[in-house]
Amino acid sequence: MAETKLYKIEVLRFRPETDKEPVFETYEVPCMDDWVVLDALNAIKDDIDPTLSHRWSCRMGVCGSCGMLVNGRPVLTCAAFVRNYTGTIRVEPLSNFPIVRDLVVDLESFIDKIKSVKPWIIRKIEKDLSEGEYRQSPAQLEEFKQYSMCINCALCYAACPVLASDPDFVGPAAIALGHRYNLDSRDEGNAERFETLNAHDGVYACSFANECSQVCPKHVDPAMAIQQAKLNDFLQWAKILPKKSFT
């Protein structure tokens, strides 16, 4: 088997029924050198302290459950190898979200924001299934493809400096998702999404710190999406205004 080494894992614990505020607890965990931080958390749960609560599922970087701060940086713990850290590894819940318990945060606001951008195909007339697929060229697919890669892990919300002070900011993942549908050749919902994306807490709240794109584990570039969406908003405005003035 692979080599085993003892790691000190410092985990932020918060048990709302008994703790007034979160406290760090340190565990000494024998880890194999091919382990990720999530493996260490599971070893704590299985063999040291079964009261530790954390979310995880696919352990292959695609379900988006296991985002946490490791040494202060938002990461997927299933993709953060213990061998890449020296000294104590500090694990905390994602910042900019209320803690429910231990490493589990309240994601309801995040889910609401995802819904607020109407992330579904909107069309005036829907094609009948018997007519087959909408034709979409590889180039048209490429237009929005990277923005469809978001796994909703919310790392970008933990990293975003705007969300730290303005919790109502729609935020990087949701804006990128709205933008993804706006860019999709099959979609005609641009105007309907305009309201959310262009609102006070929409694209213009972004300070372009670019932190979201830095931490994204799937190389989505939400910061770019936000900039493109600003331009899109302007074009919408330019297109819609004359129409409205004639009616």
Next chain:
Amino acid sequence: MEVSRHDIVLVGGGGAGLRAAIAAVEADPKLTVACVSKLYPMRSHTVSAEGGAAGVARDDDNLDLHAYDTLKGSDFLADQDCVEVFVEAAPKELVQLEHWGCPWSREKDGRVSVRAFGGMTTKRTWYATDKTGFHMLHALFQTSLKYDRIVRYDEYFATKILVENGRAVGVAAFDMRTGKMHAMLGRSVILCTGGAGRIFPFTTNAAVKTGDGMALAYRAGVGLKDMEFVQYHPTGLPGTGILITEASRGEGGYLKNNKGERFLIEYDYGVGGKAELGPRDMVSRAEMREFQAGRGFKGPYGDYVHLELMHLGEEKIDKKIPFVRELAKNYVGIDPVFEPIPVRPVVHYMMGGVDTDVNGATELPGLFAAGEAACVSINGANRLGSNSLTECLVFGARSGRAAAAFARGSSTGDEKNALDQARSEEARLDRLRGKHGGEKIAQIRRELNLATEAGCGVFREEESMRAGLDTVVQLKGRYADVGLSDRSLIFNTEVVQALELGNMLDVAETVVLSAVNRRESRGAHTRTDFPSRNDGEFWKHSLVKFAADGPRLTYKPVVKTRWELEERKY
């Protein structure tokens, strides 16, 4: 205890569940669906599916050919009427997903691309690079957000199916966030809770795949069908079991032994000219035979073979299978553009599941099931790669519509019994939190994993299966004495793990029991002591039913329409 009332109570928010929910609300403009899921729907294990979804798409293909491939792949244990329904609905469902925004990979002319897959005669597997399940699930989840009548109960854990006058009328489920029990009442119930790969130690499956819905249905008296058929995928990463998609072979990858031979060609493993595009059961067996012959590579996690992609070139790898490159680089430190990937057989999929008809209906009126949780059966003794994502769509939609029709045609009735059952679940949950006991969850789970692997591996024989069955029965006894240390109501994942372990134990027992009694080799069930298929005695579905003093194994005939049974050779 809280009480919620909807027309349909759906458990599970993965591919099949979300498709069922949308089908149900579209079938009836007044109906509401409670979507009860132990994790946020877009985190469901459908997300990890990579290679694609099968459905006839080209002029050189036809429905009969897809049906025949599926039946042959199943070693003729699939029900032929269900397979016919499946292949006919498949292309429509895949187009539907396209209309809902799924970013299918495209041809220059804008049509959806299709790729080759194991056991399929021609290219018919639709794909979105090699993140097909991810894209399908997110398209379904995002589309489901349109419908206010799909009411989500995210991070609710279902513990029991509520039964009133011989009908399923809801589930007991607790809110993991508050620990509070809810009686989720409805006029029909759909289970789309996925498979149970986690009963095995080495699996591609996510942590959540603990057979919850299978166990719930089983305890409600519904049979679990063909549970002995466990699919080993031939290309999992050693150690983690992370899946390397079959699309890597569909796009032209080679499997090689330590002599550098493409062993599927060099030796007779029954796959013929299909070589790397042989069906999964055969390719997994071939790999094990290579290990036995000393032609595997030795590693810290046992023997492995090489999956070579270098000859495809960087451009094709990045265009067609970028996730393979990402996973290999991240988890085994290998860039497949330059080096072969180490792979070995890994538990991937349960062909068996809750016994349903072609509409997802079970023998318990009002209870439906779809997706991997169900056994319709279209997969028989071995599922072909890329049929399961389509199965989620086709039978998710059918069960959603059937559950809507059932709900429309039935009254709510007296709720007293259902509420009493939910209250006793509430009391059971209370007793479980912080329960004293001498046994540990993790320890029982580890021993269960060892028993299933030893008893129901790629190759099986009487003695080890008997031993496995005895162990599972003993572990069930020890589980009664399991101790928990977390008394908290709030996000108590220890209590969730305890309940999941209970589900895994019940499901594992049905797997080993069905396996030890099937004295033949068929599809994924390969016995060294009974190496041939025996149609005379075993051309039938196994069906395990719950009884207080232990499971009862019975059988059920296979449905044949137009295809004769033949020897399965490629």
